Amino acid sequence: xxxxxxxxxxxxxxxxxxxxxxxxxxxxxxxxxxxxxxxxxxxxxxxxxxxxxxxxxxxxxxxxxxxxxxxxxxxxxxxxxxxxxxxxxxxxxxxxxxxxxxxxxxxxxxxxxxxxxxxxxxxxxxxxxxxxxxxxxxxxxxxxxxxxxxxxxxxxxxxxxxxxxxxxxxxxxxxxxxxxxxxxxxxxxxxxxxxxxxxxxxxxxxxxxxxxxxxxxxxxxxxxxxxxxxxxxxxxxxxxxxxxxxxxxxxxxxxxxxxxxxxxxxxxxxxxxxxxxxxxxxxxxxxxxxxxxxxxxxxxxxxxxxxxxxxxxxxxxx
Numbered sequence: 001x002x003x004x005x006x007x008x009x010x011x012x013x014x015x016x017x018x019x020x021x022x023x024x025x026x027x028x029x030x031x032x033x034x035x036x037x038x039x040x041x042x043x044x045x046x047x048x049x050x051x052x053x054x055x056x057x058x059x060x061x062x063x064x065x066x067x068x069x070x071x072x073x074x075x076x077x078x079x080x081x082x083x084x085x086x087x088x089x090x091x092x093x094x095x096x097x098x099x100x101x102x103x104x105x106x107x108x109x110x111x112x113x114x115x116x117x118x119x120x121x122x123x124x125x126x127x128x129x130x131x132x133x134x135x136x137x138x139x140x141x142x143x144x145x146x147x148x149x150x151x152x153x154x155x156x157x158x159x160x161x162x163x164x165x166x167x168x169x170x171x172x173x174x175x176x177x178x179x180x181x182x183x184x185x186x187x188x189x190x191x192x193x194x195x196x197x198x199x200x201x202x203x204x205x206x207x208x209x210x211x212x213x214x215x216x217x218x219x220x221x222x223x224x225x226x227x228x229x230x231x232x233x234x235x236x237x238x239x240x241x242x243x244x245x246x247x248x249x250x251x252x253x254x255x256x257x258x259x260x261x262x263x264x265x266x267x268x269x270x271x272x273x274x275x276x277x278x279x280x281x282x283x284x285x286x287x288x289x290x291x292x293x294x295x296x297x298x299x300x301x302x303x304x305x306x307x308x309x310x311x312x313x314x315x316x317x318x
Contacts, residue, residue: 055078071101115151161287173213178218220292221288225312228312249316253313
């Protein structure tokens with residue numbers, strides 16, 4: 001169709017020129033020149049269309065494969081500049097979809113595993129009571145209750161992560177003394193620290209101004225960090241919670257004298273459900289702390305080295 005249009009356009013131009021300047025030899029030479037020029041243009045246009053058609057067809061086919069669930073499908077980056085840019089963007093999108101799908105599958109597997117463990121304990125104990133193997137005494141009932149609390153914490157953690165991902169994590173901000181809040185959390189952990197023979201202390205700079213933050217959510221951040229630190233602090237070790245000021249606002253840090261982490265482990269510390277082989281937690285504490293800090297407009301950083309303990313630093317921007 002494009003070639004036919006160019007031929008018709010050429011014929012119209014030749015007819016117009018012939019009408020205006022006569023049908024002599026000059027008109028014939030001019031007509032031949034115009035025909036040659038338009039045919040050359042037509043050849044280039046047809047070649048460009050042909051070069052673009054194959055890459056575009058590959059993109060269409062690859063899009064259909066992605067729609068069918070074949071995430072990670074790639075196309076060669078060739079053709080005109082615009083198509084190469086489009087192919088590059090398509091490949092990046094497809095790769096990201098594949099990574100997201102793999103993460104979703106891993107998350108479902110991890111959630112299933114974490115839910116199954118307390119449910120198995122609860123089911124086993126209840127069946128033992130019904131079969132007469134266990135007496136429904138205080139010890140058994142406390143064990144069942146502890147597992148229900150574990151389920152409740154896991155479900156609440158998952159709910160928090162889901163709300164953070166959806167951008168629906170509502171914060172009830174109010175003027176809050178960060179040092180006093182940290183001291184309150186530390187006081188609640190003193191019995192646990194005492195049982196593990198860990199010195200748990202809080203160091204807060206006096207006179208710091210109140211921050212506009214959600215005290216319940218920040219309490220959750222500090223609780224997760226202190227709980228995680230105590231799990232990795234050996235007997236006769238120390239866990240220190242410090243609150244101070246910085247050029248950007250206020251800083252809360254939790255430092256332990258545990259075994260620390262190597263660079264590879266530290267790089268995954270904030271990944272959901274990631275945990276070291278000797279950790280009894282679900283691997284959500286640091287991920288939740290990071291999401292809650294970002295919801296407050298702050299950030300969190302981890303510093304650790306093997307044999308030197310771990311420090312988690314939270315920045316609250318004022």
